Amino acid sequence: MSSASADPTTPAEPTTAERPRILSGMQPTSDSLHLGNYLGALVNWVGLQEEFDAYYFVADLHALTVPTDPEVLRRRTRITAAQFIAGGVDPERSSVFVQSHLHEHPALGWVMGCLTAFGEASRMTQFKDKTSKGQNANVGLFTYPMLMAADILMYDAAYVPVGEDQRQHLEITRDLALRFNQRFGDGLVVPEPYILKEGAKIMDLTEPTSKMSGSTSPEKGLILLSDEPGRIAKKIRAAVTDTDGEVRYDPDAKAGVSNLLVIHSILSGRRIEEIERDFVGRGYGDLKKEVAEIVVTALEPFQTRMAELLGDPAELDRIVARGAERAHEVARRTVARVYDRMGLLPPVPRADRV
Numbered sequence: 001m002s003s004a005s006a007d008p009t010t011p012a013e014p015t016t017a018e019r020p021r022i023l024s025g026m027q028p029t030s031d032s033l034h035l036g037n038y039l040g041a042l043v044n045w046v047g048l049q050e051e052f053d054a055y056y057f058v059a060d061l062h063a064l065t066v067p068t069d070p071e072v073l074r075r076r077t078r079i080t081a082a083q084f085i086a087g088g089v090d091p092e093r094s095s096v097f098v099q100s101h102l103h104e105h106p107a108l109g110w111v112m113g114c115l116t117a118f119g120e121a122s123r124m125t126q127f128k129d130k131t132s133k134g135q136n137a138n139v140g141l142f143t144y145p146m147l148m149a150a151d152i153l154m155y156d157a158a159y160v161p162v163g164e165d166q167r168q169h170l171e172i173t174r175d176l177a178l179r180f181n182q183r184f185g186d187g188l189v190v191p192e193p194y195i196l197k198e199g200a201k202i203m204d205l206t207e208p209t210s211k212m213s214g215s216t217s218p219e220k221g222l223i224l225l226s227d228e229p230g231r232i233a234k235k236i237r238a239a240v241t242d243t244d245g246e247v248r249y250d251p252d253a254k255a256g257v258s259n260l261l262v263i264h265s266i267l268s269g270r271r272i273e274e275i276e277r278d279f280v281g282r283g284y285g286d287l288k289k290e291v292a293e294i295v296v297t298a299l300e301p302f303q304t305r306m307a308e309l310l311g312d313p314a315e316l317d318r319i320v321a322r323g324a325e326r327a328h329e330v331a332r333r334t335v336a337r338v339y340d341r342m343g344l345l346p347p348v349p350r351a352d353r354v
């Protein structure tokens with residue numbers, strides 16, 4: 001064992017690892033991830049795992065901010081992990097785990113809460129939006145961003161691949177890391193967001209000025225990664241467009257059509273201008289038909305793999321257990337380092353007790 005790993009308060013410097021680290025998570029809030037999660041984040045996760053030492057987790061503790069039936073939460077946690085892998089995350093290469101399997105996450109979340117001003121937390125838009133819509137908020141929803149900051153800072157993540165909607169959470173995470181470093185010495189890596197320009201915000205099919213969201217979009221506005229081909233085609237056929245009739249990318253004036261073009265472009269790998277040219281003189285019906293075909297084709301192997309993974313829950317549980325072990329190696333060191341810097345008295349090792 002190297003001297004660095006013998007002393008848990010020594011930072012596990014990301015630069016000494018073979019590859020710099022990245023981390024991201026998704027909440028298990030429905031029975032399937034949706035196309036926004038896929039194009040805004042998962043596709044990106046898959047691409048980044050070659051270059052980075054990646055940690056991808058199911059944010060089940062965050063999901064507790066919305067009351068959920070225990071059996072349903074367990075099922076959704078497995079489904080979410082299976083969908084990461086079905087989408088191309090390789091659990092041999094990247095650590096795939098479940099947030100609640102590591103007690104270090106809430107421990108560091110507490111520390112982050114103690115570094116956050118009450119007013120700062122009150123200004124977070126997610127909390128403000130949900131409470132203004134009358135959601136009966138709990139304290140967990142209020143402290144949600146601090147737990148998320150802990151998730152990220154735990155792994156000395158250089159980058160955090162997420163969709164646009166998570167930007168504010170990353171900003172507070174950076175602020176907290178900088179604050180900690182200023183008060184206690186350089187102990188935390190200040191992460192950069194990694195947000196793609198295209199796909200960063202996939203819109204609701206029925207209301208294309210709002211993001212596609214598992215918690216607020218109606219069923220018809222969402223394409224679930226588990227939807228059958230017929231259902232996908234039906235939802236895309238019914239997608240809201242406009243009356244102008246021209247297939248053109250203009251997210252302000254033509255939100256619905258632009259959303260379909262973005263989905264097409266990411267999945268077909270073609271530039272939006274090229275697709276626009278293909279559709280000169282053709283109507284929205286044709287565009288919808290083609291987008292539906294592309295989505296169905298892209299999701300076919302995904303759905304087959306997902307069914308295989310969910311058919312063997314014991315193997316899936318082993319995969320996330322291995323991921324948690326790997327994550328724990330980093331997490332325990334970060335918490336020890338942070339506790340030490342802040343002046344928390346270290347426990348006496350078991351062997352030294354009289």
Ligand code: TYM
Binds near residue numbers: 025027028059147
């Ligand atoms: P969540 O579960 O809402 O979303 C998971 C990922 O999907 C992205 N996303 C979208 N991207 C494009 N268009 C959309 N319509 C769309 N909807 C969702 C999100 O940006 C996200 O990348 N707070 C996080 C979970 C979390 C986390 C973390 C993420 C907890 N701890 C640490 C990163 C790092 C969330 O609720 O994501």
